């Protein structure tokens with residue numbers, strides 16, 4: 423790219439990840455959700471312990487963690503936005519309906535679908551009458567507004583320490599409507615991320631009566647949502663500061 427080209431297109435553009443987060447915020451606040459926030463430098467308690475992932479639990483290996491020095495302080499770069507669940511529930515009583523979009527960090531090698539830093543969308547709903555049906559409706563409504571196409575949701579059993587049952591969520595392909603295409607690798611389904619019903623131990627860790635209240639939660643990659651929406655094939659493009667990417671939006 424020549425300098426002249428940059429000057430001609432010098433009017434500001436929003437980064438696709440910024441655009442997508444704005445859209446997500448608009449959709450969920452329209453559905454009555456509050457947008458919550460939390461720190462990226464976090465303690466072991468909020469990132470792991472309170473989420474039913476105690477020290478030495480093998481599930482901790484699911485997250486390759488950046489620990490901060492001095493190590494004895496047990497501080498880290500948060501590996502997920504689930505820390506916001508705990509911080510929000512400590513300060514607010516049910517009913518709770520929040521999303522928490524934000525940056526997370528994983529100590530792992532990068533490739534076209536993995537970055538050491540990326541954005542996650544956390545969602546938490548807690549109330550007296552919350553079920554998987556509410557989760558399904560919330561996801562289908564969100565995806566329809568986000569991708570501009572009606573889709574259906576499929577749950578597959580999975581394991582995450584902070585939910586029980588834990589579920590992988592698939593969305594019927596918004597591009598081919600299940601007929602099979604390159605986006606869904608001819609399966610008709612797109613894997614979206616983890617979800618489930620909030621584990622009673624997580625509610626207990628913040629003093630919420632798990633006999634009275636139930637909740638659902640999900641954590642999806644915002645980068646992945648943006649890649650699907652805009653047809654971007656390499657997540658690393660988001661973080662290279664290349665104006666040729668940003669100028670397309």
Ligand SMILES: [Zn+2]
Pocket residue numbers: 595596597598599600601602603604605606607608610611
């Ligand atoms: Zn498809």
